[in-house]
Amino acid sequence: xxxxxxxxxxxxxxxxxxxxxxxxxxxxxxxxxxxxxxxxxxxxxxxxxxxxxxxxxxxxxxxxxxxxxxxxxxxxxxxxxxxxxxxxxxxxxxxxxxxxxxxxxxxxxxxxxxxxxxxxxxxxxxxxxxxxxxxxxxxxxxxxxxxxxxxxxxxxxxxxxxxxxxxxxxxxxxxxxx
Amino acid sequence: xxxxxxxxxxxxxxxxxxxxxxxxxxxxxxxxxxxxxxxxxxxxxxxxxxxxxxxxxxxxxxxxxxxxxxxxxxxxxxxxxxxxxxxxxxxxxxxxxxxxxxxxxxxxxxxxxxxxxxxxxxxxxxxxxxxxxxxxxxxxxxxxxxxxxxxxxxxxxxxxxxxxxxxxxxxxxxxxxx
DNA sequence: GTCTATACCCAGATAGAC
DNA sequence: GTCTATCTGGGTATAGAC
Numbered sequence: 001x002x003x004x005x006x007x008x009x010x011x012x013x014x015x016x017x018x019x020x021x022x023x024x025x026x027x028x029x030x031x032x033x034x035x036x037x038x039x040x041x042x043x044x045x046x047x048x049x050x051x052x053x054x055x056x057x058x059x060x061x062x063x064x065x066x067x068x069x070x071x072x073x074x075x076x077x078x079x080x081x082x083x084x085x086x087x088x089x090x091x092x093x094x095x096x097x098x099x100x101x102x103x104x105x106x107x108x109x110x111x112x113x114x115x116x117x118x119x120x121x122x123x124x125x126x127x128x129x130x131x132x133x134x135x136x137x138x139x140x141x142x143x144x145x146x147x148x149x150x151x152x153x154x155x156x157x158x159x160x161x162x163x164x165x166x167x168x169x170x171x172x173x174x175x176x177x178x
Numbered sequence: 179x180x181x182x183x184x185x186x187x188x189x190x191x192x193x194x195x196x197x198x199x200x201x202x203x204x205x206x207x208x209x210x211x212x213x214x215x216x217x218x219x220x221x222x223x224x225x226x227x228x229x230x231x232x233x234x235x236x237x238x239x240x241x242x243x244x245x246x247x248x249x250x251x252x253x254x255x256x257x258x259x260x261x262x263x264x265x266x267x268x269x270x271x272x273x274x275x276x277x278x279x280x281x282x283x284x285x286x287x288x289x290x291x292x293x294x295x296x297x298x299x300x301x302x303x304x305x306x307x308x309x310x311x312x313x314x315x316x317x318x319x320x321x322x323x324x325x326x327x328x329x330x331x332x333x334x335x336x337x338x339x340x341x342x343x344x345x346x347x348x349x350x351x352x353x354x355x356x
Numbered sequence: 357g358t359c360t361a362t363a364c365c366c367a368g369a370t371a372g373a374c
Numbered sequence: 375g376t377c378t379a380t381c382t383g384g385g386t387a388t389a390g391a392c
Contacts, residue, residue, distance in 0.1 A: 024385075033359060035359080035361095038388075043386075093272070094272070097271075132356050141346075149326060155275075173353050173354055177311060202366080212369095
């Protein structure tokens, strides 16, 4: 049951965010009672943390794998962006907001560490090996910018999600001005 | 009282988002009772809409003014971005999420129209008059990308907010690659 | 492990007195 | 216009039986 709860919770947290997802709702989908969840988890916050821990592990592994497979800088970044979009159909901004404003600060800090290691680091590694980057561009900053852009296309509902993300990343590569 | 309620509601909606702001909280700050609010507004959703209507009007006017004052493309865009950052200390993403997932679809549509007219249009006008934009770049798309970036620096808590936003916009102008 | 029952709190909204 | 009282419904969490 433990893993099933995490499965359902992951989906709902992704779609609705932390506060708009209730333990009742999770229980209902699983066909169990709401208090039952409290046999498996101390409280709602630890469910959230465990969901994110599991997800981060998976994402970190897959991002690193993908970056090894592709050859050029642009291909690596695009492949990683597409993966995040497909695995993560929700806004990272919502997540960040939840983390900062709803969870207690101890949990928040642990979640930020998860993100740095699993999401940010694979991208930073790719940037570190690329020679064609403009000298005035700071890699840390650029990776953060890239995440902002990718995040915006995670919960976009339309059919053209993937092409939009591609167009966005290309704009990120080459800018708007001549 | 009507305007006072909107003042307080604006601040709270900005900081906390729609669902995490309660009518009780608004009332308490104003020193009135919670049901009193329902004399002035039909329900919570109309408060949100009126807050956004008032804000959009102001923002639309000021963005247009600012774009007229500055001379170069880069200066115009930066001035408008700084204004949004200073007037809007909250995440537009949170707002978009609230609009799409919490409000009823009729209200959502009206709010989207507000945004198109007051926020997007002034930027589109600036892009329309600029000759240095790369031919493969679509203005609509670029403006949306710019909003994504600006939004990310609205609720950033740090001291370096303004410099970060500037750096971000510059990356948007020139890209990461040579 | 899963259940029922329930405590407690907070939300949005309405009725009706003043 | 603002109040008190209250309805209804939702939330997290705990106690204790099976």
